[in-house]
Amino acid sequence: MKNPSITPAVVDFSDPAAPSAPAFEDVYHSRAGALAQARHVFLGANQLPGRWAARPRFVILETGFGLGNNFLATWDAWANDPDRCEQLVFISIEKHPLRREDLARAHQNSPLPDLAPQLLEAWPPLTANLHRLSFADSRVQLLLCLGDARHWLRELVAEVDAFYLDGFNPRQNPEMWDSYLLKALSRLAAPDATAGSWSVAPHVREGLQAAGFHVERHRGFANKGGMCVARYAPRHVLEKPAGRLALAPPGTQKALIIGAGLAGTACAWALAEQGIHSTVIDRRSGPAQASSGNPGGLFHGTLNPDDGVHARFNRAAALATERLLKALGPELPWLQQGLLRLETRLDLGGMQAQLSRLGLPRDYVQAMSQAQARELSGLDLQYPAWFYPGGGALPPAGFVAALLRKSKAETMYSVGVERLHWLDGQWQALGADGQVLAQAPLVVLAGGHEAQVLLQDLAPDLAGLLLQQRGQISHLAASSARPRLPVAGLGYAIADQGQGLWCGATNQVGDTDPTLRASDHAANLAQWAELAHLEDLRPAFDPSLAPPLGRVGWRLATPDRLPLVGGLPMARSEGRRDQPRFLPRQAGLALCMAMGSRGIGWASLCAQVLAAQVSGAPIPLEASLLDAIDPARFAVRAYRQGLAQPQA
Structure with missing residues (x-):
């Protein structure tokens, strides 16, 4: 995806019974009830919960997450079914996701008070990523794909048992119902996959038929005269690529x-x-x-001007790590939340312009001035910095x-x-x-x-x-300057649990020397001095006077x-x-x-x-x-x- 910017939904809540999307001149669900509609149209058309009975896994793909009611209704049906599948995977695509505060408003009087708050608690930063949200001890997985449906239907790697086709009205939202998108479903469909939709527009039914589905018209929900019920029955089954088969x-x-x-x-x-x-x-x-034996280590995302492969992968990984650490909670011995990464090329204006182009949200990354970075870190930093709220440091062994x-x-x-x-x-x-x-x-x-x-x-x-990369880190048992949160950019520094800090690290490819080297300590400490602008303390870093502690390890890259x-x-x-x-x-x-x-x-x-x-x-x-x-x-x-x- 060349542009990672996500435009959140604008929701009109003036009619509490049927919130609407002004941009599409349509409501999110029938006034007769969101959950009732979900149960009749989507679970009913896909013969759920019966079809998932006793399966190890059942996979659903929805083409419009909206307010999340279809997901909540499906989760509720799964939770109350004694014959449920072992794992429910619900994939949902949404180009215009709700802001957290709008999602909270949409579910403030939810008839599913045990489930809706969990969805709100897990709601991710609105970045153009595939967000894997876990519920019910990971037996319910929501793979939330933020961005354009055409893009995601090309990018998904899954075998889908049931489709929920739930975009806004085809007249106002034609891209969600055209033949290209419907044909893309066939690449993901499992044998005997089913599909359901509230729309019975002729071109929708024809598009499903062209994609290999047998389509029937059934009684619709509330005032809707009909709805689509479809089963995948293609003349020719696409062969799965060899490299995508289960290992x-x-x-x-x-x-x-x-x-x-x-x-x-x-x-x-x-x-x-x-x-x-x-x-x-x-x-x-x-x-x-x-x-993995270092006493402390960093984790954070990255960004670059063109949002290339490394930036996208690091963002996905950083968000996954943030979710896991939140779930682990007090099981970790310590966790330092938030990380600053110095920016030595751009000024604050350039950083803000880059963020504006990329459209990345504040709960993923922020541009901080030199003064803000100094205040946040407690160090005399000489550069502005990127602040990653979900980044930080922890003990790898823990x-x-x-x-x-x-x-x-x-x-x-x-x-x-x-x-x-x-x-x-x-x-x-x-x-x-x-x-x-x-x-x-x-x-x-x-x-x-x-x-x-x-x-x-x-x-x-x-x-x-x-490549085997030797890395040596150095430890200062006491330091007058200590970072309030992890800082990276000119090397890195992490406060320890006492009065000192860890800093480093060297990077020597092919070096197999396991001994702590005074020259590497000197390099690490000089880098720390430059990072924290400690010119007057450089003489104290003479390792011959008070050799610091440290550790040597090897990374594979x-x-x-x-x-x-x-x-x-x-x-x-x-x-x-x-x-x-x-x-x-x-x-x-x-x-x-x-x-x-x-x-x-x-x-x-x-x-x-x-x-x-x-x-x-x-x-x-x-x-x-x-x-x-x-x-x-x-x-x-x-x-x-x-x-x-x-x-x-």
């Missing part, structure tokens, strides 16, 4: 995860939400002892421990996996002497260097691309600075190779690794994406970003470069 066989309930750091434990948590129990294996004596508790995973520590072997539908983790340490139909490589070594046997070309998430492509395959989605994958083998210095901020989203890829659930990330983190992307680039080379 694990149906019914998989067990996984092995190599690596007990941020990525591995996040995968254990996300897989548990999909009903898969994990065994986490690490060669160290406990969790979070490698690159985050890992909370994820492990949530996942209820088994753990195997001080166990080194030297090789993986596929035998009779199971991946075997082998030790140094070839003994089988553990086995499962699914294995996830989620470690750093150890996972890279295992990857060397499985995909040497991909393993050879990965890719050349394009995006993670590896998804299935490992097969070494040799026939068919199309020009896009990652067409490359078939090795059975039961997944990667969630190479997160560089962004493990805290990326682990939550990456793990949720991987768990969906494993289980066949709707992916909580748009297809273009999914391709950008796909392990197959480097093979695709090599193939394209080969085609572009002049023939001898």
